[in-house]
Amino acid sequence: MKKVLFAPVILAASLAANGVLAAEPAKPAAASPEMQQMMKVYTPEMRQKVMALSPELKATIQQLHAGHPRRAKETTLRQIMVEILAEYQTIAMAIAMDNPEAAADAARRLAGHRIPKGGLLPYFPLNQVNDADLGVLPAMNTAVEGSALKLAEAAEAGDMPRAASYLSDIMTGCVACHMKFRPATPGLSTNLISAPAK
Numbered sequence: 001m002k003k004v005l006f007a008p009v010i011l012a013a014s015l016a017a018n019g020v021l022a023a024e025p026a027k028p029a030a031a032s033p034e035m036q037q038m039m040k041v042y043t044p045e046m047r048q049k050v051m052a053l054s055p056e057l058k059a060t061i062q063q064l065h066a067g068h069p070r071r072a073k074e075t076t077l078r079q080i081m082v083e084i085l086a087e088y089q090t091i092a093m094a095i096a097m098d099n100p101e102a103a104a105d106a107a108r109r110l111a112g113h114r115i116p117k118g119g120l121l122p123y124f125p126l127n128q129v130n131d132a133d134l135g136v137l138p139a140m141n142t143a144v145e146g147s148a149l150k151l152a153e154a155a156e157a158g159d160m161p162r163a164a165s166y167l168s169d170i171m172t173g174c175v176a177c178h179m180k181f182r183p184a185t186p187g188l189s190t191n192l193i194s195a196p197a198k
């Protein structure tokens with residue numbers, strides 16, 4: 001059956017990891033088919049940076065992508081970020097309104113955000129696309145999305161004070177990642193005379 005060939009790569013990879021597809025061992029070192037596909041839209045400079053990542057870091061990025069099965073066709077990271085902010089605000093609204101269902105739903109939507117066009121990497125500064133800088137991504141992911149999922153569970157268990165406590169854990173993750181990877185001030189204008197350095 002041809003159909004089998006089109007089975008999601010992620011599923012195949014997880015089956016292989018579980019030893020279910022013993023005849024098909026996981027490919028070591030090389031970028032996954034999905035990553036190779038993403039790299040097709042990268043500039044040569046970006047592609048070089050990604051190729052230079054260690055097999056471990058490549059695997060980490062692939063895991064982060066695999067944890068987010070929704071793929072954007074054209075949406076950029078910034079657009080997804082603003083969606084994520086809207087979910088965060090919805091969670092706060094739901095907690096303030098003592099609405100555990102809405103809080104849990106929004107928290108799961110936040111954790112299940114789309115992966116932007118080309119994956120996460122092209123939206124980071126080129127000089128930070130290296131093992132050392134990208135190595136913090138799993139910690140960021142745990143802070144933001146791990147806490148969002150805990151918030152959803154707490155809300156579903158009817159423990160709204162505990163759910164509320166995870167809001168700050170989530171935002172701590174947002175801020176940490178922005179301090180590392182985002183330009184210091186969003187939306188700076190080149191048409192303004194910059195203030196003298198302090």
Ligand code: HEC
Nearest residue numbers: 077078081082084085088123140144173174177181182186
């Ligand atoms: C993995 C790192 C990372 C995490 C975690 C992260 N962000 Fe971002 N965020 C970025 C980067 C990088 C940009 C800049 C994207 C661009 O301009 O292309 C950004 C941009 C934004 C923007 C758009 C405004 C701007 O500065 O360009 C908003 C809003 C935003 N993030 C909100 C959030 C919220 C809310 C969270 C937590 C729930 C969060 N982000 C978590 C990396 C991250």
